[in-house]
Amino acid sequence: MQKIWIYIMIAAMIDCYEVWTPENTNASLHFLDIKRTCRKARQSKGKLWKICRKEHKILEEINKGSQLATKECQYQFRHRKWNCTTQRKSLRRVLLTDTRETAFVNAIVSAGITTAITHGCTSGNLVQCTCDSKKKVLSHAEDWEWGGCADNIQFGYRKSKQFLDSPHRRKDFRTLVLFHNYEAGRQAIKKYMRLECKCHGLSGSCSLRTCWHKMPPFREVGARLLDHYDGSFKVIPGNDGKSIISEAKPHTKENLVYSENSPDFCVANKKTGSLGTVGRSCNATSRGIDGCELLCCSRGHHTKVDRVKKNCKCRFSWCCEVVCDTCVAKIIKSYCK
Structure with a gap:
């Protein structure tokens, strides 16, 4: 059953001709086919099906996040032998393997969805959430206080995890690798939230500043994940069957991991999906x-x-x-x- 769900999610990420939008308008090709994913989720009746059935605005933001991830992947890999093509048959073959390229795609999709949902909260597009209302006391080291509209990264993180992780009930080795790379994409945002401030005072004196947390620019997120792609770790199953172990030095939850070597993308090969x-x-x-x-x-x-x-x-x-x-x-x- 678990393998079936993995193939369903892979198929959803590569069947780019029927992208879900509320108006059923044509969208540009990108990784995630939400309509197909939700159609398959009907069988499980889990958290994913609940999102598909009741939270259409969340699905809109997920769709935006997938588009954002696809464009960023193509930008970061524009000079690489594999250039993050969305050519359907090629992408299908690439994502059916567990290589570094698949690791990056899974991480950037997870990051894109997290970013889009979090931005939906901040902009007011989602009624389920608002700005991060967590208030903190006045800083004694600096003349600033918490305020403004902080990005609600906790909500974006949670919904991204529910949508991407919840279909996978059993945790076999390949699913553990998948989950790790999903989490690496979310950590590339969550761990690098930044402080933005606005000055207050007479004549711009900035005697007091109001500060809030904002997400890093997505171009920065993409560049960080590309660095992790270049330094990714090859992993094997742990002895307990519930963990993954890197063959070299230990990896962290920010690193990208893979279990299969990448094909040679120099020449066209239908079997591996290489376009040359x-x-x-x-x-x-x-x-x-x-x-x-x-x-x-x-x-x-x-x-x-x-x-x-x-x-x-x-x-x-x-x-x-x-x-x-x-x-x-x-x-x-x-x-x-």
Whole structure:
């Protein structure tokens, strides 16, 4: 039964043609198909089904979070051999394995959902929650006090966990890995809440400040998870059958973990879901991950020169007119062979 739920959630994350929205409008392709997930949740009648049946506004925020996660994944991996494609068949194959790429996708989806639900509380889109009302006493070390509209990270964390974790009743090894990476995504937000303040006082003297907690920017969350992807830990089942153990040094709940080695994404392979890097744009002058040598897997690259007309040598002509010449600029682009 547990394996069935894992495949259901994977299918929900890759069946991108029927994305749930309240108006049934077409949405851009992204990881999570909420409509499909809720349809499958009907069988369990658990916490997930309760959210699907009664909390449609929460589902809207979850949908936004999935879109946010997909865009961020594609940004962070734009120069990588695997570029976080949402091409359906390719993504299906990638997510059926337990590699570093799958770990990142699960973590960024969890982070995206947590962010979107928390923002829904702060913006007033959700009636189930408000700003974080937890008040603290005046700080004696600084002239500031708690106030403003703090992000209700506790509510976003809890709802994200309910939606993603609750379908999995039995905790086999693969589910433990999945849960760990979901939690890593939530920790990338919760642990890095920041203090924002507003000054009060005559003539901007800032004699007193009102401060509140805010979530980190999601671009920062994505970059942090990418760092954890680069330093991810390969794990094996613990002897007790209820834990995971890293093969190298011990991991923390912030680290991403995986159990299978990633395929070679250099060439197209239907079995692994690799689309290859042939035709990918690369930077011929860079020796980094976006450089042609690495991205093209030492196959070489070719260049294409585009000529683009644009305004140049603009000057102001009396009265009241800007006159420009037309120049032709050469744009050189490199592509993997």
